[in-house]
Structure formats: structure tokens, C-alpha cells
Amino acid sequence: MKNLFLCLLSLFPALNLVKAEDIPPIPRRIPPQGIEIPDEDRNRIQSRLSEATESAERIRNHPDVAVFRKAVRFALLNGEFYDKKHFALADKLLDEADRRTAFLTEGETPWTSAKQLVVRGFRSKIDDSVQPYGLEVPEKLQLNRPVPLYVWLHGRGDKNTDLHFIGQRMSRSGKFVIEDGIVLHPFGRQCMGYKSAGETDVMEAIEAVQKEYRIDKQRIALMGFSMGGAGAWHLGARYADKWAVVHAGAGFAETARYNRLAKENYPPWYEQRLWNLYDVPGYARNLFNFPVIAYSGEIDKQKQAADVMTEAFADHDRELNHVIGPKMGHKYDENSKKKVLAFIRKAFEYGRETNPQEVHLQTQTLRHNRIRWIYATGLIEHWKDSRVDAAYESEAGAIEATTKNISSLLLMHPDPSCCGARGGFFLEIDGTSIQVPPNLFSVPLLRKPDGTW
Incomplete structure (x- = not known):
């Protein structure tokens, strides 16, 4: 193993390695570079930001306060002032941060x-x-x-x-x-x-x-x-x-x-x-x-x-x-x-239906795998069109579903307050019939090699 490592190491000088300094810098496009900041404005804004660090950490880090100062700090650091009037905008944001800091100090959040x-x-x-x-x-x-x-x-x-x-x-x-x-x-x-x-x-x-x-x-x-x-x-x-x-x-x-x-x-x-x-x-x-x-x-x-x-x-x-x-x-x-x-x-x-009788799921990745009472948990082939379409008939206590490119899924009962708790429900999925027993509110399903569930 040691000899193999030394052999591989000896190859490195021959590799056409790209040094970091050989890579040209990425042009700045968004956001564009702002105008030059006069020393007077820069010093005033920087002084106000520095003064803010004297407040209690829990207050200055409160999101409703910190967003204002972060916005100004980033604009100063990254050159995001595009007009002279934007220096006054920075002061406006810092004024609001100071106002909220004063309220938080008194335990108030109006x-x-x-x-x-x-x-x-x-x-x-x-x-x-x-x-x-x-x-x-x-x-x-x-x-x-x-x-x-x-x-x-x-x-x-x-x-x-x-x-x-x-x-x-x-x-x-x-x-x-x-x-x-x-x-x-x-x-x-x-x-x-x-x-x-x-x-x-x-x-x-x-x-x-x-x-x-x-x-x-x-x-x-x-x-x-x-x-x-x-x-x-x-x-x-x-x-x-x-x-x-x-x-x-x-x-x-x-x-x-x-x-x-x-x-x-x-x-x-x-x-x-x-x-x-x-x-x-x-x-x-x-x-x-x-x-x-x-x-x-x-x-x-x-x-x-x-x-x-x-x-x-x-x-x-x-x-x-x-x-x-x-x-x-x-x-x-x-x-x-x-x-x-x-x-x-x-x-x-x-409004959005609490217990929809019909649901449609279409995805190509398990990153987006859920719609209401249907979870796709496995795909036959990723980055291919994958679907679950299901309809629930509450009076009959039955679900009919069709799938495409789905290898496994988790089916929740569409109306757990109703039939599932009393007597189970009947499921037909891609032609396969399954009787789901009572008190089973989630049903894991796997597709067999022959295509049945």
C-alpha cells in the first residue's frame, strides 16, 4: 500500500494542475458596484454601527433589530450605495434599529x-x-x-x-x-x-x-x-x-x-x-x-x-x-x-381542503415527494417523470391510485377521523387490490419486481 501511495504521489508533478492565481476573477454583475462613499458619510455610518455593539447582545442580535444594521453594514462593506440619497437611507435604517433597541431595553415590542x-x-x-x-x-x-x-x-x-x-x-x-x-x-x-x-x-x-x-x-x-x-x-x-x-x-x-x-x-x-x-x-x-x-x-x-x-x-x-x-x-x-x-x-x-378527496403528485426527485396524504419514498429511476394520482371515495371507504416510475410510497389515510379508525379501507393501486386493516393510519407500499404492490 505504501509503495502504491508513493507511486501515485510521483505522478502529481506531471499533472496539469491549475493554480488558484491562474483562475481569472469572476466579474461582479449582481449587485453592481456602487458609487464612491465620501469619507464623511463612511465615518458617520461606521461610527453608528460601532456604537450599536454597546447594547446587550440579546437585543442587538434580535432579528427585528439586526436586519437593519446588517443591511447598512453590507452596503458599506460591499459598495451598495447607488445614489447620494442612499446615505440618508442608511441613517433611516439605523434610526429604526436604535428605536427598536430602546423599546427592547424596556421590554417592549410595539x-x-x-x-x-x-x-x-x-x-x-x-x-x-x-x-x-x-x-x-x-x-x-x-x-x-x-x-x-x-x-x-x-x-x-x-x-x-x-x-x-x-x-x-x-x-x-x-x-x-x-x-x-x-x-x-x-x-x-x-x-x-x-x-x-x-x-x-x-x-x-x-x-x-x-x-x-x-x-x-x-x-x-x-x-x-x-x-x-x-x-x-x-x-x-x-x-x-x-x-x-x-x-x-x-x-x-x-x-x-x-x-x-x-x-x-x-x-x-x-x-x-x-x-x-x-x-x-x-x-x-x-x-x-x-x-x-x-x-x-x-x-x-x-x-x-x-x-x-x-x-x-x-x-x-x-x-x-x-x-x-x-x-x-x-x-x-x-x-x-x-x-x-x-x-x-x-x-x-x-380555502385549502383539509381532507382532499383527490390528490396529484408529479416529481422527478424525492426532494419534492409529498402532496397531502401521499408520500413518494422511492423512484424506479431518478430524474424521470414520476407520478401518483389518487382518489378517495369516503362513502365506500376506498382509494384508487395509479402511479408512474414509483417504487415505494407511504399512503396516509385521507380522513383519519372517519373510516380508517373504524373499519380500514380498500385500496386499488395500479390494478393491485389491497384490504387495509382497521386502525392503520399510514400504509407503506413497495412495488414488487413484477410490477404489483
């Missing part, structure tokens, strides 16, 4: 019950960083009862870093006037298309709001426009358990067609396969579990996203609700906004 525009924060499980989110809380909204939550995903903003996102959320309302619920504006780690850490940020922000406010879990709407529309397609299809209704405005829904890639210019097959981690058409059946409405401006290039999803729905004999703004470019017209909001409020009349 912003937690504030109405209108509110900025808050949470600590992310990804990297223990504090992340901001904005809220719109209508003045007349009663917070002593569960209320609907409208999750609004913002569009692309190359300069919309923590500092500027918080500045907007302190001063600017969203595109839709909402009076019957709370509007949540996740940061999404700025400009990541709500993928990777941006995806997690949205879900963590929702969780944070649910801990702080009485949210009706059966009435959560996911909405967005432009990059936010892309996020609504992506998260809507992959977290279908969460939503009562989804609205996607403009945006993009897949990789190849949106980027106008000719097939001869496609990347290697394995990269194409991994497009399916984020492309939406291959997850379209998940969107059949709740109402969905798309919006496009008639002359907007990003109408392409809804057109792609219209085709994806049609492939499954479904029709996508698609509102088109006459002669509109990359924005809403007022009449279309009214139609979208009416659609969402109609969905809220029913």
Missing part, C-alpha cells in the same frame, strides 16, 4: 402589533444569518383571529440589496390593494429567482410570519410578477401542500425555450437532466391540487411563461386560467388586477 408597512426579520436555518421580510397589515384588519396570508414575490432588481429592499418595504405598498389579510414580501436573498437559498428564504419567511401572527393555514395565496411570477410557478408546483391558490404574472417557467436555446446549443445531457430541478412543466400535475391563475401583458415577451404552462396543462387535458392585459407590456392593467384578485378571493371562500 412593531409586532403595528399596522400598515412593517419590516421584520428572522434567523435563517441555512447559515444563521438574519434575513428581512416586509409586511402590509391593513389598518382595519382584526388580528385576534386567523387571517389570510398573501405571499408576494418581488421582481428582479439588480440593485435591490438588503438596504434597498428594506427601504422599499418601509415606504412602498405592493401592486395589489389587500384589505382582508396580511401581505408578506419575502426578500428571497435578493435576486436568485427564488431558487436555492432564495427558495428556502420564502418558506422560512412564511414560517416566521405564522409564528408571529394568527395565519389561516387554509388561506395562503402565493403570488408574484416577473421574476416573482417565475418564483410563483416554481414554488407553487413544488410546495403544493401549502397553497389555497397560486397567481403567476409574467416570469419564466423553464430553461431552454425562455433562453431561446437551439437544440444544437444545448449543454451536455446531464445538465439538461438537472434543468428539471427547477423547470415547471414536468411538475404541472401538482398545480391541479388548487386553483391557479396566470397573467400576461398582451405584448409582453414574458407572456411566453404562461403560454408554456398553458401547453403543459393541455398535455394533461387541463385548461389554465390566463388573464391577458390588452395592449399591455410588462405590467398589469387595473381591470386585469381586479380579475386576478376576484379569482383569489373566490378560492379563499373554500
Whole structure:
């Protein structure tokens, strides 16, 4: 073994190793480099940040305080001031941090019950960083009862870093006037298309709001426009358990067609396969579990996203609700906004079903493997179209299910308060009949080599 190690070691000089200094630096694109910071402004801001370290650790690390100072610190460190007026914005954020610090010192948190525009924060499980989110809380909204939550995903903003996102959320309302619920504006780690850490940020922000406010879990709407529309397609299809209704405005829904890639210019097959981690058409059946409405401006290039999803729905004999703004470019017209909001409020009349009689799961990875009472626990081949479609007949106490590319799954009883506890239920899956005994609320299923279960 020692001789083998020495032999391999002797080969290293012959290898064409790339040194770190030979790798050119990655050009900075997002966010772009800001303007030069005058010494007077830099010194003032830095002094205020330094003074803040004198407060108690539990107070200065409170997410509702720390998000403001982190935003300013990052802007100073990374050069994220793009106009002279942004130095005053930094002071505004530091003023709010100081104000909240003073309240916390006295054991008070008045912003937690504030109405209108509110900025808050949470600590992310990804990297223990504090992340901001904005809220719109209508003045007349009663917070002593569960209320609907409208999750609004913002569009692309190359300069919309923590500092500027918080500045907007302190001063600017969203595109839709909402009076019957709370509007949540996740940061999404700025400009990541709500993928990777941006995806997690949205879900963590929702969780944070649910801990702080009485949210009706059966009435959560996911909405967005432009990059936010892309996020609504992506998260809507992959977290279908969460939503009562989804609205996607403009945006993009897949990789190849949106980027106008000719097939001869496609990347290697394995990269194409991994497009399916984020492309939406291959997850379209998940969107059949709740109402969905798309919006496009008639002359907007990003109408392409809804057109792609219209085709994806049609492939499954479904029709996508698609509102088109006459002669509109990359924005809403007022009449279309009214139609979208009416659609969402109609969905809220029913809310997300507690015990749905019919569920649809479509995935290509076990990362997204659940829809209500169905868990896919094994795939015959990963990164291939995989499906479970199941319907429950409560009066007969029977479930009928069909699958594709599924090797194992966990089936929970659709209505544990009813038939499962009394007399079991009858399951027919891909032509295999199984009598599930009483008091069994979860059923692990394995596919045999012959295809039966």
C-alpha cells in the first residue's frame, strides 16, 4: 500500500494542475458596484454601527433589530450605495434599529402589533444569518383571529440589496390593494429567482410570519410578477401542500425555450437532466391540487411563461386560467388586477381542503415527494417523470391510485377521523387490490419486481 501511495504521489508533478492565481476573477454583475462613499458619510455610518455593539447582545442580535444594521453594514462593506440619497437611507435604517433597541431595553415590542408597512426579520436555518421580510397589515384588519396570508414575490432588481429592499418595504405598498389579510414580501436573498437559498428564504419567511401572527393555514395565496411570477410557478408546483391558490404574472417557467436555446446549443445531457430541478412543466400535475391563475401583458415577451404552462396543462387535458392585459407590456392593467384578485378571493371562500378527496403528485426527485396524504419514498429511476394520482371515495371507504416510475410510497389515510379508525379501507393501486386493516393510519407500499404492490 505504501509503495502504491508513493507511486501515485510521483505522478502529481506531471499533472496539469491549475493554480488558484491562474483562475481569472469572476466579474461582479449582481449587485453592481456602487458609487464612491465620501469619507464623511463612511465615518458617520461606521461610527453608528460601532456604537450599536454597546447594547446587550440579546437585543442587538434580535432579528427585528439586526436586519437593519446588517443591511447598512453590507452596503458599506460591499459598495451598495447607488445614489447620494442612499446615505440618508442608511441613517433611516439605523434610526429604526436604535428605536427598536430602546423599546427592547424596556421590554417592549410595539412593531409586532403595528399596522400598515412593517419590516421584520428572522434567523435563517441555512447559515444563521438574519434575513428581512416586509409586511402590509391593513389598518382595519382584526388580528385576534386567523387571517389570510398573501405571499408576494418581488421582481428582479439588480440593485435591490438588503438596504434597498428594506427601504422599499418601509415606504412602498405592493401592486395589489389587500384589505382582508396580511401581505408578506419575502426578500428571497435578493435576486436568485427564488431558487436555492432564495427558495428556502420564502418558506422560512412564511414560517416566521405564522409564528408571529394568527395565519389561516387554509388561506395562503402565493403570488408574484416577473421574476416573482417565475418564483410563483416554481414554488407553487413544488410546495403544493401549502397553497389555497397560486397567481403567476409574467416570469419564466423553464430553461431552454425562455433562453431561446437551439437544440444544437444545448449543454451536455446531464445538465439538461438537472434543468428539471427547477423547470415547471414536468411538475404541472401538482398545480391541479388548487386553483391557479396566470397573467400576461398582451405584448409582453414574458407572456411566453404562461403560454408554456398553458401547453403543459393541455398535455394533461387541463385548461389554465390566463388573464391577458390588452395592449399591455410588462405590467398589469387595473381591470386585469381586479380579475386576478376576484379569482383569489373566490378560492379563499373554500380555502385549502383539509381532507382532499383527490390528490396529484408529479416529481422527478424525492426532494419534492409529498402532496397531502401521499408520500413518494422511492423512484424506479431518478430524474424521470414520476407520478401518483389518487382518489378517495369516503362513502365506500376506498382509494384508487395509479402511479408512474414509483417504487415505494407511504399512503396516509385521507380522513383519519372517519373510516380508517373504524373499519380500514380498500385500496386499488395500479390494478393491485389491497384490504387495509382497521386502525392503520399510514400504509407503506413497495412495488414488487413484477410490477404489483
